[in-house]
Amino acid sequence: MKFWIGAAATVALAAGLAVSGTNEYFFYAGYVVLQFVVLATAWNILGGYAGYVNFGTAAFFGIGAYTAVVLFKAAGAPLGVQILAAACVSGLLGFGTGLLTLRLRGIFFSIATVAVIFIMHTAIVNWRYVGGATGVQLLRPPVMLPFDSYTRMLFVVMAVMAVAGVCIARYIEVSWIGRGLRAIRDNEEAAECSGVPTLKLKLFACTVSGALMGAAGAPLPMYMSFLEPASSFDLNYSVSALAMPMIGGTSHWLGPVIGAILLGSIQQIVTVTISNEINVLVVGVLLVVFVVAAPDGILGLLKKLRWLLRSSR
């Protein structure tokens, strides 16, 4: 119950801010942070619960964005339809990738997902209709009331998606699906032997995770009003989506949210104040430091701290 009130409150807060807030840059940056909340949560469904490391976030994200472009160019579809379609296409991509490689050991899946990024990238570069390597320019449709600007509207859309993504992840975590996925992470053979349908569960997780990543990418063309392959299939999305849950803590739905908000905000600040390269460096260094020193992320540290306090009392 507390969770649902929190979720509703978050959406209401985002909408309230978008209607009343004054600083346009806040929404511009906030959109990116929320987008990372969706990506990190999506990554965690497969990577955190089942222990299969997905390096291909950028592929699903980019395909989502390009699905939106195609629909917009071909039919002028509204944003909601774009997002749904992007989720379907990316989900299918996730299903296909999973079908091909999830029977193998984890690392092969990881490498295969990198392959998916590059293949999709190359395909889009060679597809004239969506602009090829030079990219495609898009005209935003008029903004809907009650929002003053398109960025604000996208901010609210992204907030809704972030909350929806977290709800889905939480549902998976507490249901039998999550228990099955955790069993796979701890010992796949043992899980299979005790009757967990491992392949089905992995495929399901991979599909849901891919669909969420695609949905997160769908508003990107409207947000930028421009899209080109090199930046939408950037491996930096992959490393961020992987680092955020790792930093926040992978075993709880709150972990990726904490990681994404923390790291996403740091990234925004660093990009503005120093440079874009440092920003990637920060992600890489934090990832390595946390993986080495705090394997359970911030949530793990908090748990340890609470335990220490209790035992000292």
Place this chain on the structure above:
Amino acid sequence: MLFGILVGCFYAAVSVGLSVAFGLLDVPHVAHPALMVLGSYCTYLLGLYGWDPIVAGIALTPLFFLLGIAIYRFYYETFERRGSDAGVRGLAFFFGLAFIIEVGLILVFGVDQRMVEADYIGKSLSLGGYRIPWRLLVAFAIALLLTAALTLYLSRTFTGRAIKAVAQDEPALRLMGANPVRIKQWAFGIATAVTALAGAMLIVVGPVEPSLDRVYIGRTFCVVVLAGLGSMTGTLFAGLILGVSESIVLTLFGASWAPAVAFGLLLVVLGIRPQGLFGR
């Protein structure tokens, strides 16, 4: 076609290090191509002082050997010894490492392409109507030598056989009273040392930029998986297959499709025959 064969041997040579680290030692070494690019930049730096790239590459191997030992030692202490869940964190660790190296290079050298100068770069050999650039021939020769040397080392010497033994059955080795960690450390050092030479070849073959490692993730892993994990002769054949198919795609469809070849081949192999052509 000939071009493809030459490039293929080069691909094989840049992959042998990974073949040892990933194929034999089972370390998810995603940072291998990044280390290779690091080697290229070190070669470039030495080249500024008038060193020949190949000589520089050989001179760098002891340094990279130590670096490899350090990385493995660290990896072992933090992940392998803790046991559970090493896969996920190890992968994340190497992925993060690759990014740190790449961004570090961008910060130091900028995003521009760099190249080296030597007598054999820029000239080509005419052979029955074909013009073969010397730079490819040099890389080809070194690639062959390197692969052959490593194959001999693994099958003939005592340490080489010990490395293979670790790959086959680690508990048995431990029961025999040997220390698998030290052997693995040694092997990882060799794998990294070879990477330095591969980096030197990389900058001989063409100009290098910091983000080049991303494409080479596909090429090296494609070669290693296609070869069958840990098979040295297989690596050579797989490199040839990749090189030839890349040059065919290049001539038939144009350069913009070339980067996808390695990754496509990788996906196909993973889907159809994950144990590779020469797999155990």
